Amino acid sequence: MSILIKNGTITTASSQFLADVFIEGETISAIGNNLNHQADEVIDAKGKLVFPGGIDPHVHLDMPFMGTFSSDNYETGTLAALHGGTTMVIDFILQTQGKSLHHALEQWQGRSDGNAFGDYSFHMAVTDFNDDTKKEIVEMIEEEGITSFKTFMAYKGALMIDDGQMVGLMKEVNKRGGMVTVHATNGDMIDALIAKNRKEGNLAPLYHYLSQPEVTEAEASGRFCDMANYTDVPAYIVHLTCEGALNAVRDSTKRNQKVFVETCIQYLLLDASLYEKDFEGAKWVMSPPLRQKKDQETLWAGINQGMVQVVGTDHCPFMWEQKLMGKDDFSKIPNGHPAIEHRMELLYSEGVAKGRISPTKYVEVASTNPAKIFGMYPQKGCIAVGSDADLVIFDPEKKHQLSVDTHHMNVDYSAYEGWEVTGKVETVILRGKTAIEKGEVKIEKGYGKFVKRGKISKVI
Secondary structure, three states: OEEEEEEEEEEOOOOEEEEEEEEEOOEEEEEEOOOOOOOOEEEEOOOOEEEEOEEEEEEOOOOEEOOEEOOOOHHHHHHHHHHOOEEEEEEEEEOOOOOOHHHHHHHHHHHHOOOOOOEEEEEEEOOOOOHHHHHHHHHHHHHHOOOEEEEEOOOOOOOEOOHHHHHHHHHHHHHHOOEEEEEOOOHHHHHHHHHHHHHOOOOOOHHHHHOOOHHHHHHHHHHHHHHHHHHOOOEEEOOOOOHHHHHHHHHHHOOOOOEEEEEEHHHHHOOHHHHHOHHHHHHHOOOOOOOOHHHHHHHHHHHHHOOOOEEEOOEOOOOHHHHHHHOOOHHHOOOOEOOOOOHHHHHHHHHHOOOOOOHHHHHHHHHHHHHHHOOOOOOOOOOOOOOEOOEEEEEEEEEEEOOOOOOOOOOOOOOOOOOEEEEEEEEEEEOOEEEEEOOEEOOOOOOOOEOOOOOOOOOO
């Protein structure tokens, strides 16, 4: 199978230019002007942008949480991602405390194998670091191609590890060529504030936000940077939300340290005033919570300053019935929000179309940097001869509206209902096959494959 894309505006993390792209099999074969290669399919992309498929390095598909499961599985979640221009995701395997990493891997493989439309990989969340777990680290990196290890500084009794375990994990991962990523919030402070609010009868979704003030994230982010500096491990903070936390990372640069930072689309666009909508605020209950307008300004600036390298989603949707588990107690609301389908279009509309970021910065934070940071570049995240033919043909002028009535995520509400968007995904190509064409699915479930990742560097 071959595809020739003609007359598009090629948009990469470094440049924009008019050119044609020729695809043979699963990879890009040629890039140039006026290519006349014979192809099975010719796509005229005049007036359209052609950029690398999006990579969302922070999703939770079919994830067990608070006695239930996130509502998008590998079939629905990766298909929704493709509709929105994301051709690859990295999901989080959660180790069960007291059990092995391999036990967790087998559980997630049972959910993912043969079920994905789009490509995917895994991070391994280490919730019980001990001598046995330590031996498994090298096997995950060398044999399974899982090179990033997630840690939690919150959710005590379920996911949280202490600082001693964190340092031990960092030392081992650094020795083996991997990376440690972190959910950086102070779990002890948050638990105390939750208990205080529940005791006082403060049970509305607003108190989810008030139980996780900015200081809880800023303190934990600084502490994580200090431990990463001590162990010299490649380090990455997931879903950073606020000025205080980003300033903690800025402070670490004064000692010539590099810590990668990811934010998520919701923290760039939504704010904590949504928690004042009585129980409807449960739609946006996530951890960390939405923050203030000043934090949005900080994050957009951080992207342009190169302090924030990645925009993901932390996609973890729950049906409204599941959210109602916490109707009488905010601490029982499943944490998470649906965004996997909307990240690319929202980031273009609110970022590029409104002049907040350049088209090249857009590609950098939505595709190229995730590929570089997590050991997939140049196979993924770029438009280059020999790279996987993961491409999006995008109409930068088309206006449309986001709604539960038109999205493909398996969730019965939209966190962006009625949002006006400029720019629409028109065609998505995954490893040389047209996957989505004007909303129509062209591939079968199971086409998506697991991507083994290489060892990780502290520089990109």
